[in-house]
Amino acid sequence: MMLDSETKAVELPEDHGTELRLWLRLLTCTNLIEGEVRSRLRERFDVTLPRFDMMAQLDKVPDGMTLSDLSKRMMVSNGNVTGLVERLVESGHLDRRTSDTDRRVQFIRLTKLGRAEFRKMATEHETWIADIFADLSHKDIRDLMRLLAKTKASAQRSAKARTP
């Protein structure tokens, strides 16, 4: 037998309170951790989170990547990447080289200095993250990984439906 709550007319305002609360909690959680990481990076290494983030992306590949790749990986706009790269080249952490086959394309990579400094920061950064999540059991982490993957897929489905 069908329950009353499942027979409501579609035009009436539905209750989406739980989803909203979940979103707010997700946001709070992320902001909290992001703020903590930001503080520690500044305090310990005098570096900003976006700079650290860009270096982290570039550390994964030895031969560098293009600005567009960086923009996609970091989920920020193109113009944003242009400015960030500029400042990191200026400070000697990054290296830019125009492609031989396509003169629009720039390959960006870490310099020796940039890689060395990043590795030092990354080691410590990893221990911060471990400490921040230390009260979670292995099962908690596994469950969260799975549920967040499902959430990401759901959000991507929703985004695609809007922009086909």
Place this chain on the structure above:
Amino acid sequence: MMLDSETKAVELPEDHGTELRLWLRLLTCTNLIEGEVRSRLRERFDVTLPRFDMMAQLDKVPDGMTLSDLSKRMMVSNGNVTGLVERLVESGHLDRRTSDTDRRVQFIRLTKLGRAEFRKMATEHETWIADIFADLSHKDIRDLMRLLAKTKASAQRSAKARTP
């Protein structure tokens, strides 16, 4: 019997890969949804996320709150709030009034216009969030709520340990 992996010397670099991956997934997930909400707010109502966020905080209380309260609730700096409030007062959405008992304190609240516009946006916003999370079951949502609460507590414990 103890496993080898649990008997490692404390000074050796430990493996915190799973925590790091969890953090990156959490960040990706949040950025994805935040970007989506940002796009829709701009597209549909020509409003920025920080403005919407501030109005959401103020909508919860009829009599308004101080700048400090706003700053804590929104988890952003004091100076940031000053500028945001300025622009929202300018556009007629907010109202500021100096406290009678403490002339440093300003009470901020939504104007009639501000509240009306926010309510309209909030209704639609809630349906977006519901759609974004639509592929999650009730149990998924419950589990996520619980695990994120645990994560938040763990992060707060870690932050407090650093700044006593």
Place this chain on the structure above:
DNA sequence: CCAAATTGCTTGAAGCTTAAAGAAATTCCG
């Protein structure tokens, strides 16, 4: 009461971020 510490907010400098428009190079395709 009064000096010192604290609290609430603002300012200023630097950097981050986006959206939109534009410049330059390449690719597509008739």
Place this chain on the structure above:
DNA sequence: CGGAATTTCTTTAAGCTTCAAGCAATTTGG
């Protein structure tokens, strides 16, 4: 081939954000 569309990147304007310094009002503790 050659114009049109696309791709890659930069620029610009506006706004967001932080940190640190500073100002004014209040509270605290002699």
